[in-house]
Amino acid sequence: MFETIIKSQTRQKLLIKFFVNIANTGYLNQLADEFSESTNSVRKELNNLTQAKYLNKKMVKNKVIYRANTNHPLFKDLQSIVKKYLGIEDLVEAVLERMGSVNQIYLLGDFARGINSNQIDILIVGKNLNTDYISDLEIKLERILKKKVVIISSSNSDLKIYKLLVFSN
Numbered sequence: 251m252f253e254t255i256i257k258s259q260t261r262q263k264l265l266i267k268f269f270v271n272i273a274n275t276g277y278l279n280q281l282a283d284e285f286s287e288s289t290n291s292v293r294k295e296l297n298n299l300t301q302a303k304y305l306n307k308k309m310v311k312n313k314v315i316y317r318a319n320t321n322h323p324l325f326k327d328l329q330s331i332v333k334k335y336l337g338i339e340d341l342v343e344a345v346l347e348r349m350g351s352v353n354q355i356y357l358l359g360d361f362a363r364g365i366n367s368n369q370i371d372i373l374i375v376g377k378n379l380n381t382d383y384i385s386d387l388e389i390k391l392e393r394i395l396k397k398k399v400v401i402i403s404s405s406n407s408d409l410k411i412y413k414l415l416v417f418s419n
Contacts, residue, residue: 260287260295267364268305268318269325269332270357271414274364277313284365304328333416336366337395342417344391345374348383352376354407355417362414369398375407 256262263285267274278296282289296316299305306319319325333339338357345355356362358371370391384401391399407413 258295260285260291261299263287263366264292264295264299264305265328266332266336266366268316269329270336270338270364271362272318272320272329275315275317277315281316336361337370337391337397338416340394341370341372341391344387344394345372346417348380349374349387350376350378350380352379352417353419354415356407356413356415358402358411358413362412367397369400370395372399372401373407373409373413374401374403375405376403377405379403 253262256265264281267276267281267284276284278289278293281287281296282292285292296305296307300307300316303319303322304324305316307314307316309315318329322328342355346352352374354373354375356373356375358373359369360367361370381403384403388399388401391401
């Protein structure tokens with residue numbers, strides 16, 4: 251669906267990067283390296299998205315830093331499309347179905363950083379979680395999302411790693 255609407259792979263990567271997590275920022279060379287793309291193609295798409303006001307840019311030292319424009323009238327819609335494309339809504343629904351008393355669900359790793367990858371790492375936080383269901387849930391999510399899924403359960407979210415909150419009770 252996403253690929254048919256947005257033909258440019260560079261634009262797809264940028265939209266995922268900035269709209270899956272509004273805290274994500276990036277500058278030209280960093281984004282080009284992260285996406286394994288030429289700086290020219292990344293610059294072109296950054297300019298297009300900035301000109302359309304989907305992204306804001308700000309000069310910090312000698313770098314232009316980009317981030318999602320949360321004030322854009324289509325911000326919520328674009329964020330929803332990106333989350334649907336990545337399967338985040340399906341993921342939350344599947345976890346809540348039989349996991350027990352879930353307090354929070356976090357994305358870890360690449361997805362938390364806004365990088366679409368072949369593996370989704372998930373942290374589920376709660377008390378009395380149904381840990382027997384985790385392996386079944388991983389299989390179910392892999393079928394739905396067509397990606398490798400790794401689930402970690404915990405009673406607290408104090409892990410000192412980069413994470414993105416996608417559900418909070």
